[in-house]
Amino acid sequence: MSKRSHRRSHRRSHRRSHRRRITAAASLAAATLALAGTLPASATQTRAAAGPVQRGLERLVHEDGYPAALAAVTGRDGRVRNSAAGVADLRTGAKAPVDGRVRAASVTKSFTATVVLQLVGEGKVGLDAPVETYLPGLLRGDGIDGRRITVRQLLQHTSGLPDYTQYLDDLVSNRHRYYQPRTLLDLALRHKAEFPPGTARRYSNTDYVVAGLLIEQVTGRPVSEQITHRVLDRVGLRHTYFPAVGDQTIRGAHPRGYVSLKPGAPLLDVTEMDPSAAWAAGALITTPSDLNRFFGALLGGKLLKPTQLAQMRTTMAIPGDAGYPKGTRFGLGLVSRPMSCGGLMWGHDGDFIGYATYPSATDDGRAATIAVSADPGPTQQGRHNAERLLDTALCE
DSSP: OOHHHHHHHHHHHTTOTTSOBSOSSOOOOOOOTTSGGGSOTTOOEEEOOSSHHHHHHHHHHHTTOOSEEEEEEEOTTOOEEEEEEEBSOTTTOOBOOTTOOEEOGGGHHHHHHHHHHHHHHTTSSOTTSBGGGTSTTOOEETTEETTTOBHHHHHHTOSOOOOGGGGSOOTTTTTTOOOOHHHHHHHHHTSOOSSSTTSOOOOOHHHHHHHHHHHHHHHSSOHHHHHIIIIITTTTOTTOBOOOTTOOSOOSSOOOOEEOSSTTOOOEEOOSOOGGGTGGGTOOEEOHHHHHHHHHHHHTTSSSOHHHHHHHTOOEEOOTTSSOOTTOEEOSSOEEEEOTTSSEEEEOOEEETBEEEEEEEOTTSOEEEEEESBSSOSOSHHHHHHHHHHHHHHHO
16 A cells, blocks of 8 residues: 555544544543442453354454453453454464553543643633643644633544644654654644634544643653653553653553455564554553543543533534434543443544554443554454443443
């Protein structure tokens, strides 16, 4: 596949809220204490027996060609059931680890939005204040003016800022390159605004790079540290971390990550890579059960004050022709979607080269995450099957 056609395929994928990737070339009312996020870190976890979820994982491996597929399902009772299928390493054939670590990609946006909204709740940031208030002179360009873009519009993807991932060089070939956040932003600012702020919605990773810069400016500390102290440590996400500068590895047990450069091509191992091209928009490394805990804690009011949680959950409809699953609505770093069994799931999916992750939780204490170890995967249908399996896991 040519570099140009590979970029086109990734641009289309950016318009799917449940398939958000940070690449341009290979190219997330209260619940009760039963919520996963409100349980102590030692909450019971077991390996699930064969059932609909395990069978779904096996199909993702044997029919859709993913090397590994992982799942964590949290019931209303808080019990976590982990499942895995496939292999961790195509070269050695080692078994896929249960609850292994993966690159969370755009699921990171829910963490970044949470920190921004915490700062709003502390009176340090105004949700409807111009970005210019905190980052004077930063956003300037053709139709781009930080005096007209609000913090809310960043988190809601209504800023009109161009998505820098459309202009990155081939990320697979350059996966060991380090990108400074300002380099990513400058790529976007060279291009015309997509639309006047607040007049439309279009997913842009640039929004969350700016949100990360805002966090650092307001707190005077690195965004990685703020996410760690304000979110990971607070709810006991012991297997989630923001990689340090220069760290291209994944710590602990994990399936290796692969890309399929074109249908039928051999899978390329891209496990080791520099995640700086994602930064505050997608650099986190985590596990399925930790994502269940995070979204459970978030919906359960353990991370945000009621006013800010309500703002985060205030959603807008997605145009029917935008390629989103039917009924999808976008809030502030949080996506809602109807379930086949009734009610809504809340989460934010993520795609990065090597991994795709699909987490969601419900208001009554259920949570589920499906993760696969290839992105782009061998088949386009695999994405749809993973999304359907998420619904199955929540409705089972």
